[in-house]
Amino acid sequence: MWHDVRMLNATTNALLGLLVLSLVASGLWWVAQRPMFTLKTIRIEGVGEIHLRHVNPSTVRTTAIPRIKGNFFTANLDAVRQAFEAVPWVRKATVRREWPNKLIVTIDEHEALGTWGEDGRLVSVKGDVFTANLAEAEEDGELAEFSGPEGSEKEVVARYRELQDWFKAISLAPDAVQLSGRYAWTVRLNNGMVVELGREQSKTTLKDRVDRLIAIYPQLVMRLQDKIESVDMRYPNGLALKAQGLAFGVNGRKK
CATH class of the missing domain: 3.10.20.310 (membrane protein fhac)
Known part of the structure; x- marks a missing residue:
């Protein structure tokens, strides 16, 4: 080996290269540590x-x-x-x-939209659940209330947006939206009325049920004024209604 000049030169060059790299690395480390x-x-x-x-x-x-x-x-x-x-x-x-x-x-x-569940968490306008000071969130305005199965946060917020649009026709808005474990929808409106919408059987199921309620709502208000507590729209041919001291039903089975 020691008589192989080319091998000696290659070894020398490699060692010199390693030395240079070591010096450069040391220099860079020294510079990087400067105040x-x-x-x-x-x-x-x-x-x-x-x-x-x-x-x-x-x-x-x-x-x-x-x-x-x-x-x-x-x-x-x-x-x-x-x-x-x-x-x-x-x-x-x-x-x-x-x-x-x-x-x-x-x-x-995060921009808070409402509370999620009963454990003090918040849900954002983008459907993200997060933890923050509730009092701080309430400084930005009144918070809606949401609940649903784990992982349904974005779906519930999207439904809330739809319900806002749907109920504008009768000057009402959702205060709370709940998706049950059986994936049935319930909404509480800002007049205190609770509306049972049930499960989606098609893409238009919930919208159709809201439209039926909107069509008859002026007549209900005329007769019952502000006494309506809840309305069950899960019937195919009508509704069931509960008012202060009164209860009304219709023919047909709930779905």
Whole structure:
């Protein structure tokens, strides 16, 4: 081997290459540890021009900042993102570096639409369930009430939007929407009336039942005024109604 000049040259070049790489790596490590690259600023901003309403410096300092490790070069951006997504009200966070010692965190904040179930959670306008301070959410306006099987959150919110449109014809709006374990729908309107809509048997089942109620509602109000407590629309040929001290029914079986 020692008499093979080409092998000796190749070995020498390889060792020199390793030495150079080691020196470069050491130099980069030394530079990266300089104080000028210590993170000094973490700027938080909303998506686009949207102003953040609930994510504030105090919650960031107590929840996210203690979990951020490293400097401009060594900070793990995915870990930083996860730290900010653990902050109440944060739906999604994206993180980027800005030379030489700054991180920019862009936050997509939850917008509360209502409460979900009975465990104090909130549901957003996008159908995401999250945990945050209920009093803060109520500062933005009255919250609707939602419930349903696990995983049905987006479906329930979408149905709520449809019900809003459907009941505009009689100047009413849903205050609460429930999807039962048997996938039957119930809505409470803002006049206190509860409407049983039942299960969907086709794409138009619920809309047809709401339309039937809307068609007869003016007559019901004329006769009963504000005494209506609940209406059951699960009958194919009519409805069942409960008012203060009264109950009315129709022929036909519920579906």
